[in-house]
Amino acid sequence: MIYLDEAATSPVRREVLEAMWPWLARDFGNPASHHGVGETARVGLEDARARIARLLGGRPGEVVLTSGGTEADNLAVKGIALADPRGRHVLVSAVEHPAVLESAAFLSRFGFEVEHIPVDADGRVTPEALRAVLRPDTTLVSVQLANNEVGTVQPVAELAAVAAEHGVPVHTDAVQAAGVLPVDVAALGVRALSLSGHKLGTPKGIGVLWLHRRQRVEPLVHGGGQQRGLRSGTDDVAGAVGLATALELAQATGTAALAARRDAFVERVLREVPRARLTGHRTDRLPGHASFVLPGVSGESVLVDLEARGVICSSGSACAAGSSEPSHVLTAMGLDAETAQTAVRFTFGAATTTEQLDRAAEELAAVAR
Known part of the structure; x- marks a missing residue:
């Protein structure tokens, strides 16, 4: 996992x-x-x-x-x-x-x-x-x-x-x-x-x-x-x-390496996953945080399929899990409700490896296609 x-x-x-x-x-x-x-x-x-x-x-x-x-x-x-x-x-x-x-x-x-x-x-x-x-x-x-x-x-x-x-x-x-x-x-x-x-x-x-x-x-x-x-x-x-x-x-744990892994993961997802768009600020963001919308793809279906492939992620706030309403964060940022419901969020820490993020990007690309 x-x-x-x-x-x-x-x-x-x-x-x-x-x-x-x-x-x-x-x-x-x-x-x-x-x-x-x-x-x-x-x-x-x-x-x-x-x-x-x-x-x-x-x-x-x-x-x-x-x-x-x-x-x-x-x-x-x-x-x-x-x-x-x-x-x-x-x-x-x-x-x-x-x-x-x-x-x-x-x-x-x-x-x-x-x-x-x-x-x-x-x-x-x-x-x-x-x-x-x-x-x-x-x-x-x-x-x-x-x-x-x-x-x-x-x-x-x-x-x-x-x-x-x-x-x-x-x-x-x-x-x-x-x-x-x-x-x-x-x-x-x-x-x-x-x-x-x-x-x-x-x-x-x-x-x-x-x-x-x-x-x-x-x-x-x-x-x-x-x-x-x-x-x-x-x-x-x-x-x-x-x-x-x-x-x-x-x-005591530096975050520069974590931010570098995040940036590499973001670039790979944007390059390999059809129609993927980054949400949030490109650089002024948490070092272990990468979030996307996938227009035309069901966000919930992506999460289910990724879990079946051994990758655990989310669509947004755990406190709003199960809600049928689009994310108030994404709609406040100007996204329409339909696009907001295609959100996928990957958040990770210092123990997460480059190999794990590469695998997650591969699986996301396969699921989105």
């Missing part, structure tokens, strides 16, 4: 499991307990939090542990908007992950006006597009760092600078970008950033919302007041350790 769907989830790394195991077995305590077992767990938790903060360029107290990227996005979008009494206007890009889009839609039930920032044909939000829709009552801007369906990288630092001119905080969903792109919250100029562990090689169920220490946010989960009251619930020490380890491993 050739697994090329790492944008959906990645295999758990052995190093991550080994780092987590002591906190699942020997040092299993509740970090909020006031005894030796709990104190040991608390020390491990705070060490992991500090490691995560250092890798993001923030402070340990700004790291809010969550159950994953979806919860982090919900806390950022809903929490920031609900905590700001100045305005009721929320801006999100038209190509966001459903976790952001649905969080914003939820706010509209409580009197917020939600507006989608348009994107160009490559799926990018330009500073000019953001400036055109900002208003005096805008309370939040949310634009992802990289798109999960087409791989386009957004100019988040430029967008944050535009928003800062109006005093508007920016949240970025970095779930797809963390580990393969530089993620420095100070350089990006954002006030909140979401990421998820299972895209990096941790078990599913751990994520982070980095939240600037001065950013007000309304908690969504109430209870024991853990994490400065921002997200109650017993802290997942093992998950935090695993996420810190995964981020460190990812940082």
